Amino acid sequence: MSGQALATPEKTALLSEHEELMTRIKLTTTARRLTIGIFAAVMLGLRVLAGVEVPTGVFAALAAWFGFSFVLDYFVEVDRRRWHVPAIRRPDAWTPLATGATPDHVPRYAGMLADPDPIDPHRALENRHVAYLVLELTLATVVVHYLGGVGGLGILLYLVVILFANMFLPRVKGMAVTLLGSAFFSGLAAAEFLGVIRPQPFFAIVRIRDLSYLVTMIAALPMGLFPIFGYSVSIFSDALQRKSIQLQAMFHQLQGYVEELARHKTELEDTVAARTRDLQAAYDELKHAHRELQALDEMKSSFLANVSHELRTPLTSIRSFSEILLTYPDEDRGSQLEFIQIINHESERLTRLINDVLDVAKIESGRMEWHLAEVRLDELLHEAARTARPLLADAGLEFSLRIDSGDYLVEADRDRISQVLGNLLNNALKFTKQGEVALALCRVGNVAEIVVRDTGVGIPADKLGKIFDKFYQVSEEGRLDGAKTAGTGLGLAICKEIVEHHGGRLWVESELGVGSAFHFTIRCLAPRLVARAEAAVGRPDAVGGSSRKAGNASPVVMVVDDEPGIRRSLRVLLEREGYGVVEAGSGREAIELCKQHRPDLITMDVLLPDASGFNVLEELKNRPSTADIPVVMVSVVDDRERGAALGASGYVMKPVDLRELSRRVRALLTPGPHHGKILVVDDDDATARSIEAALLREGYQAARANNADEALRFSRRERPDLIISDLLMPGVSGFDLLRTLRQDPITREIPVVVLTGHTDRETRVTALSLGADRFIAKDEGLASLLAQIRDLMDMDGRAD
Amino acid sequence: MDPALVLVADDEPFILRSLAFVLKKEGFRVETAVDGVEALERIRASRPRVVFLDIMMPRMNGYEVCSQVKADPRLRDTHVVFLTAKGQQIDKVRGLIQGADDYITKPFSPRAILQKVREVVSTSRQPLRPYGTS
Numbered sequence: 001m002s003g004q005a006l007a008t009p010e011k012t013a014l015l016s017e018h019e020e021l022m023t024r025i026k027l028t029t030t031a032r033r034l035t036i037g038i039f040a041a042v043m044l045g046l047r048v049l050a051g052v053e054v055p056t057g058v059f060a061a062l063a064a065w066f067g068f069s070f071v072l073d074y075f076v077e078v079d080r081r082r083w084h085v086p087a088i089r090r091p092d093a094w095t096p097l098a099t100g101a102t103p104d105h106v107p108r109y110a111g112m113l114a115d116p117d118p119i120d121p122h123r124a125l126e127n128r129h130v131a132y133l134v135l136e137l138t139l140a141t142v143v144v145h146y147l148g149g150v151g152g153l154g155i156l157l158y159l160v161v162i163l164f165a166n167m168f169l170p171r172v173k174g175m176a177v178t179l180l181g182s183a184f185f186s187g188l189a190a191a192e193f194l195g196v197i198r199p200q201p202f203f204a205i206v207r208i209r210d211l212s213y214l215v216t217m218i219a220a221l222p223m224g225l226f227p228i229f230g231y232s233v234s235i236f237s238d239a240l241q242r243k244s245i246q247l248q249a250m251f252h253q254l255q256g257y258v259e260e261l262a263r264h265k266t267e268l269e270d271t272v273a274a275r276t277r278d279l280q281a282a283y284d285e286l287k288h289a290h291r292e293l294q295a296l297d298e299m300k301s302s303f304l305a306n307v308s309h310e311l312r313t314p315l316t317s318i319r320s321f322s323e324i325l326l327t328y329p330d331e332d333r334g335s336q337l338e339f340i341q342i343i344n345h346e347s348e349r350l351t352r353l354i355n356d357v358l359d360v361a362k363i364e365s366g367r368m369e370w371h372l373a374e375v376r377l378d379e380l381l382h383e384a385a386r387t388a389r390p391l392l393a394d395a396g397l398e399f400s401l402r403i404d405s406g407d408y409l410v411e412a413d414r415d416r417i418s419q420v421l422g423n424l425l426n427n428a429l430k431f432t433k434q435g436e437v438a439l440a441l442c443r444v445g446n447v448a449e450i451v452v453r454d455t456g457v458g459i460p461a462d463k464l465g466k467i468f469d470k471f472y473q474v475s476e477e478g479r480l481d482g483a484k485t486a487g488t489g490l491g492l493a494i495c496k497e498i499v500e501h502h503g504g505r506l507w508v509e510s511e512l513g514v515g516s517a518f519h520f521t522i523r524c525l526a527p528r529l530v531a532r533a534e535a536a537v538g539r540p541d542a543v544g545g546s547s548r549k550a551g552n553a554s555p556v557v558m559v560v561d562d563e564p565g566i567r568r569s570l571r572v573l574l575e576r577e578g579y580g581v582v583e584a585g586s587g588r589e590a591i592e593l594c595k596q597h598r599p600d601l602i603t604m605d606v607l608l609p610d611a612s613g614f615n616v617l618e619e620l621k622n623r624p625s626t627a628d629i630p631v632v633m634v635s636v637v638d639d640r641e642r643g644a645a646l647g648a649s650g651y652v653m654k655p656v657d658l659r660e661l662s663r664r665v666r667a668l669l670t671p672g673p674h675h676g677k678i679l680v681v682d683d684d685d686a687t688a689r690s691i692e693a694a695l696l697r698e699g700y701q702a703a704r705a706n707n708a709d710e711a712l713r714f715s716r717r718e719r720p721d722l723i724i725s726d727l728l729m730p731g732v733s734g735f736d737l738l739r740t741l742r743q744d745p746i747t748r749e750i751p752v753v754v755l756t757g758h759t760d761r762e763t764r765v766t767a768l769s770l771g772a773d774r775f776i777a778k779d780e781g782l783a784s785l786l787a788q789i790r791d792l793m794d795m796d797g798r799a800d
Numbered sequence: 801m802d803p804a805l806v807l808v809a810d811d812e813p814f815i816l817r818s819l820a821f822v823l824k825k826e827g828f829r830v831e832t833a834v835d836g837v838e839a840l841e842r843i844r845a846s847r848p849r850v851v852f853l854d855i856m857m858p859r860m861n862g863y864e865v866c867s868q869v870k871a872d873p874r875l876r877d878t879h880v881v882f883l884t885a886k887g888q889q890i891d892k893v894r895g896l897i898q899g900a901d902d903y904i905t906k907p908f909s910p911r912a913i914l915q916k917v918r919e920v921v922s923t924s925r926q927p928l929r930p931y932g933t934s
Binding site for chain 2: 309312313315316317319320321324327328335342345346
């Protein structure tokens with residue numbers, strides 16, 4: 001907008017008008033001088049040749065007039081310069097840059113400047129031109145007054161020339177009265193002089209030339225004064241306009257500043273608000289975590305209290321009766337036997353309780369050992385029925401077993417599922433006085449459902465939700481003989497845990513006084529499961545979470561472990577992560593399978609039945625076809641060094657932290673050049689070089705900067721995924737680099753690892769508070785650095 | 801003078817059985833109750849000298865039985881001892897606040913019970929006499 005403030009046609013018109021004016025002015029000057037010359041020549045001729053008496057004053061006046069024409073020229077030129085005429089040629093350049101307005105704000109008022117109305121140097125010049133003419137005519141009239149008819153003749157001649165020279169100038173009409181007055185009376189004076197008319201034909205008193213003088217003066221006064229007045233006003237208003245524009249420029253500049261300040265303020269407020277929100281969120285999270293911990297703590301306390309109570313009760317009986325037996329040795333044999341039976345019974349109860357408590361503790365801490373194997377549920381049910389039938393018959397209860405036809409092959413821990421069945425049947429026995437206990441198995445889709453139904457006391461609706469809680473026992477009224485059936489209050493809680501560990505569900509339906517039905521489900525295996533390892537690779541309808549994208553083969557992980565339970569849990573984990581899984585139960589099998597399906601990664605147990613995992617690792621690494629498959633050792637044996645020496649890519653301790661393992665696997669399997677760009681900032685060449693080399697070995701792209709400035713430039717341009725920086729460097733220090741990086745929105749999010757020889761607490765705290773993500777001492781070694789980098793990059797990956 | 805009457809209330813039959821056996825053996829009269837409601841009924845009916853109360857009993861817990869006993873002026877000479885399995889400080893305090901006279905922590909020895917009963921009976925012999933003899 002600024003450059004084209006004046007539309008081109010307008011600009012052209014203005015320019016041509018100006019050119020016209022300048023031509024007229026020049027023409028007028030020339031005509032003036034020509035007229036003076038011709039008139040002087042004529043007068044001289046008349047005087048010398050015709051002997052006419054021309055007064056000498058005429059020649060003096062002509063000389064003065066001639067001189068005056070130069071003065072006029074000078075004024076016009078001065079004016080022209082003063083009004084900065086070149087600006088008219090480039091109106092867009094005529095901007096008040098001198099006011100100090102920054103270019104940013106020019107566009108805001110450049111449009112206003114381009115408005116030709118406020119200041120028009122052209123019009124001003126024209127005004128003055130006309131003013132000069134009127135002034136000249138007036139002076140000329142004075143001359144006529146003194147010179148009489150000769151002067152009139154001269155004026156007449158000049159008027160003709162002037163009119164011709166300024167014919168189309170719009171303002172010439174402003175001089176009309178002056179011109180006409182001058183012309184009329186000058187004409188009369190000239191006619192009188194030439195003898196065409198007799199002197200004083202109209203008025204006896206006033207001579208014609210006097211009248212001419214008077215009228216011209218009267219007419220010239222306003223006609224001359226107005227342009228002169230306009231001239232002064234235009235000078236004044238022009239100065240005002242300049243000031244006003246300067247002020248406007250300043251105003252706009254200030255407005256710009258004010259807006260900028262307001263923007264900064266808003267930004268700041270937003271930042272503060274965001275920080276506050278973050279803080280609030282963090283606080284809420286903490287509060288939530290605190291509450292959860294508190295709840296957990298309460299649960300633990302109440303669990304302890306309950307355990308303590310439940311343990312003390314049978315212990316009290318044992319203690320009491322053993323003491324009685326000791327205190328009253330002469331009791332009759334019958335009573336003694338009874339007491340010993342009670343002691344025995346309560347010991348059993350105590351044992352059961354301790355086992356249950358241990359089960360609960362193991363399940364809850366994830367340390368329960370699950371012996372998963374393929375199990376036929378129908379067989380388990382038959383077994384459970386064999387045990388339960390005589391007990392139920394003793395209690396006078398009917399028993400029925402119904403198994404719908406179907407395939408009930410599941411992967412489960414046989415003993416634990418039997419425990420669940422036994423527990424449910426035992427509960428049914430405990431709470432049923434008469435009627436029937438029914439055990440049924442059916443298949444719903446690919447899920448097997450087992451139901452234990454009784455015609456017992458039932459469970460009040462308000463207690464249904466609680467019966468799976470630990471130590472909860474339904475009102476004792478329903479119980480038959482308390483002593484005989486006392487439970488631990490843990491049975492159903494354990495059952496629920498067991499069923500849920502198998503991926504199933506345990507629930508109860510009950511009606512008070514009618515009976516209860518406990519249901520639980522287990523997912524069935526696909527029928528005719530072939531050798532698991534082979535099935536895993538090519539299985540198109542893989543079960544579990546392995547919904548792989550077709551065509552885009554996901555990486556295959558081989559799990560080598562002799563323990564099926566561990567293989568299974570790793571498989572579930574890895575399949576959930578989207579990997580294909582092949583299982584091998586021994587070192588031999590692992591090597592054989594590697595030949596057939598080259599996995600992308602292997603997790604290797606160390607204690608294998610046929611060989612040490614280390615030997616298998618060694619063999620894999622020695623075979624060219626398998627040497628580059630990354631192997632993660634998974635073991636109870638902590639021998640990382642040996643693993644690393646043999647070429648293991650990772651080492652995970654058992655019991656396996658599944659999150660850690662999945663992170664390891666992901667880091668190793670993410671398609672490369674996976675790790676991204678890392679910038680190493682260090683002025684020490686040797687250090688930087690060794691870090692760079694290590695990074696390249698790990699598959700990262702590495703770049704180097706010798707100082708902080710270089711690092712900043714690089715970071716802004718390339719946005720590396722991570723920066724490793726020294727602290728003490730020539731010029732800008734690592735601290736300042738950190739500060740600058742964290743202030744710049746472009747580099748704010750890049751993780752920075754500070755690597756330094758200065759490990760004192762203050763340095764560490766300063767670096768971390770400036771926004772370093774990790775602080776590593778140089779003497780911690782490369783391995784530690786690389787681990788931290790992996791960790792950071794991984795976090796980044798997760799954030800994606 | 802009749803031997804003192806002792807009431808034992810606990811939902812654990814074996815505990816009742818052992819305490820009843822020992823107390824009878826030592827010459828006390830014994831009554832038993834398997835829940836709080838039965839305990840309260842028996843206390844009101846037989847006015848035992850000493851009551852052993854389990855805390856967690858069906859129908860009515862030991863605390864409630866105790867406060868009802870202590871609220872009844874006719875039963876003000878009844879000595880209430882809680883049989884508590886928890887042994888937690890809070891339970892002790894609560895038991896005492898509600899007017900229990902004592903408590904014994906499970907697993908207890910029958911000897912401790914006997915001792916407690918003997919203590920009560922011997923210290924209260926004088927004030928008891930007017931009622932017992934008249």
